[in-house]
Amino acid sequence: MRWAAFLDRDGTIIDQEGFLTRAEDLRLFPGAAQAVKRLREAGGLVIVVTNQPAVARGLIDEPTLARIHERLKALFAEKGAPLDALYYCPHHPETHHPEASDPRYRRECECRKPGTGMLRRAADEFGIDIARSFMVGDSTRDVMTARNAGCMGVLVKTGEGGRDAKFDVRPDAVCDDILAAAEWIAARAGAK
Ligand SMILES: [Mg+2]
Numbered sequence: 001m002r003w004a005a006f007l008d009r010d011g012t013i014i015d016q017e018g019f020l021t022r023a024e025d026l027r028l029f030p031g032a033a034q035a036v037k038r039l040r041e042a043g044g045l046v047i048v049v050t051n052q053p054a055v056a057r058g059l060i061d062e063p064t065l066a067r068i069h070e071r072l073k074a075l076f077a078e079k080g081a082p083l084d085a086l087y088y089c090p091h092h093p094e095t096h097h098p099e100a101s102d103p104r105y106r107r108e109c110e111c112r113k114p115g116t117g118m119l120r121r122a123a124d125e126f127g128i129d130i131a132r133s134f135m136v137g138d139s140t141r142d143v144m145t146a147r148n149a150g151c152m153g154v155l156v157k158t159g160e161g162g163r164d165a166k167f168d169v170r171p172d173a174v175c176d177d178i179l180a181a182a183e184w185i186a187a188r189a190g191a192k
């Protein structure tokens, strides 16, 4: 079985706070493609896992989100650093957003991080050993996802940089950015 680096999207590999709703606004962080290359060279699968409650809130539809993700994949592929897969959660469980009225999306689910549904689905589809894998993100929600899934959790200082403080959980490492996180993971994965 292989190991994977599960990467959060907003604030981790792309420079985005708030909701991204247009593909033309997509900007990779410097070093993001290099980070993906480094992880692949170290033998990992690179899989993006992202909560996109903007879908549930009616701020973006799934075809538009699909266009954003096609562009994201193309930007990495152009730089010689293709992503292995991308999973997103379009749901939102809370009822305090009156615009979020579509019952397909406004519901509890297992995929919304810190739920582990996206990681488990990837593990099934790719034969991934989650215990040897890593989750990298800019929020405590991502670190909590790692804890819930039973993999290593790496917090990056970009984006929210853990300042959301939503979940009381300690990361296994804190790195300046996605490239530093990839170096930390590559060193550690090689030692296993
Ligand atoms: Mg994020």
Ligand SMILES: [Zn+2]
Pocket: 089, 090, 091, 109, 110, 111, 112
């Ligand atoms: Zn979901």
